[in-house]
Amino acid sequence: MRQIFAGGWAACLLILLLPIGEAGAAQKVRTLHLEDLAKMLETHPLLMKAVAEEDAAAAELREASRWEDPVLGLSTGWAESLEGDHKGRSGEVELELDLPLPGRYRNAVSAARANLEASRHETAALKRRLYTELAAEFWEIARDQEWLSRLELSRQALSEMVSLAQKRVDLGEARPVDLLRFEIEAASLNSEIRAAEVQARAKRRNLARELNLSLHEELQVKAVFDLPGEPLVFEELLDRQQRSHPERLATRLRSEAAMSGLSAARWGRLPDPSLRFFAGQELDAKEIGLGLEIPLPLWNRNGSAVAAASAEASGARYEQDREAITLAADLESARANLIAAREIAVTMKQVILPKATRAAKTLLRMYEIGDVGVLELIEARRALMDTELEGLDALLECQLAHLELQTLTGESCHENENH
Numbered sequence: 001m002r003q004i005f006a007g008g009w010a011a012c013l014l015i016l017l018l019p020i021g022e023a024g025a026a027q028k029v030r031t032l033h034l035e036d037l038a039k040m041l042e043t044h045p046l047l048m049k050a051v052a053e054e055d056a057a058a059a060e061l062r063e064a065s066r067w068e069d070p071v072l073g074l075s076t077g078w079a080e081s082l083e084g085d086h087k088g089r090s091g092e093v094e095l096e097l098d099l100p101l102p103g104r105y106r107n108a109v110s111a112a113r114a115n116l117e118a119s120r121h122e123t124a125a126l127k128r129r130l131y132t133e134l135a136a137e138f139w140e141i142a143r144d145q146e147w148l149s150r151l152e153l154s155r156q157a158l159s160e161m162v163s164l165a166q167k168r169v170d171l172g173e174a175r176p177v178d179l180l181r182f183e184i185e186a187a188s189l190n191s192e193i194r195a196a197e198v199q200a201r202a203k204r205r206n207l208a209r210e211l212n213l214s215l216h217e218e219l220q221v222k223a224v225f226d227l228p229g230e231p232l233v234f235e236e237l238l239d240r241q242q243r244s245h246p247e248r249l250a251t252r253l254r255s256e257a258a259m260s261g262l263s264a265a266r267w268g269r270l271p272d273p274s275l276r277f278f279a280g281q282e283l284d285a286k287e288i289g290l291g292l293e294i295p296l297p298l299w300n301r302n303g304s305a306v307a308a309a310s311a312e313a314s315g316a317r318y319e320q321d322r323e324a325i326t327l328a329a330d331l332e333s334a335r336a337n338l339i340a341a342r343e344i345a346v347t348m349k350q351v352i353l354p355k356a357t358r359a360a361k362t363l364l365r366m367y368e369i370g371d372v373g374v375l376e377l378i379e380a381r382r383a384l385m386d387t388e389l390e391g392l393d394a395l396l397e398c399q400l401a402h403l404e405l406q407t408l409t410g411e412s413c414h415e416n417e418n419h
Contacts, residue, residue, distance in 0.1 A: 029219075077091070269297060
């Protein structure tokens, strides 16, 4: 009777430990690689908006580069001499052209050109940030996939433990209650797998939305958790950042544009002259000539515009300084994060995980011969799973820190890429 009871428990446990799958028809699977993200970014709404802002800046440059259209005046009439009996038509043609002052025109064009270049660098910076965000989601999904794979392996290992416990119960070396404890462990493991699958699926669907992919396809990512190399010294990384980071280049160009705008405003103290050509016909005479009109700035010295442009230039310089400080601080933090994450990952991979694996295997052998009980065996299994999860999280932190450091430098930032 005892053996029949124990055998029933074992059968129930093996059913519990069967792989869990979501109900419904199988979906088409789409595999995503890390290098695919950059191509898919081209149609991202935020990036398309930035490209539209580039087009607007290019239009502003064309507007700043053009001269004002000339003004053509035509007039005709009937004239009668005050002395004598002379009558006839009269008319005049006048062409007026505004002449922009060279200093104001040159600085206005320079400001518009700098703003266009800054807009392009801002688009590049946005593309970096978007790639970083999406790549972080990519690595988190890869981590979830790897963890689910390890949970499945743990379920298989637990199934083997159930079979072992059944044999020991049949031989009278263990109590049927051992199978009840395995049932609790199996239920806990199945619950953990279901929860992990739900969260992983939500992350995959969110990434698919960001990349404008079909939600009717099951998205999977393909990645290898290599350990990034040691980062370069901070001074070299900072030098690379100063030379190539688009946000630093953009703020510098915005500052240059503001300074050119200030120079143009100062030139605006002098109004633009106008060149005038005219030709006319009276009853007894014709006239033709040139004229130059120069407005006299007696009351309007463009003071308000100069003050506003000066304040804007000062603000742009402060923004440039602030951006340099922020990026340098972010760079040092990212480098420290990578070093710390590597230290933890290396220790987990080379020291802690091998020892935890050996301890779990040793306790399994000891359970086989009856030197330890089922609680010690289950505790060892849980400790091994916790250690594997910590090791996987450490590798994920390495990839995220590596990604952030590359974003802040724009180049390879390691002595060697893989160890």
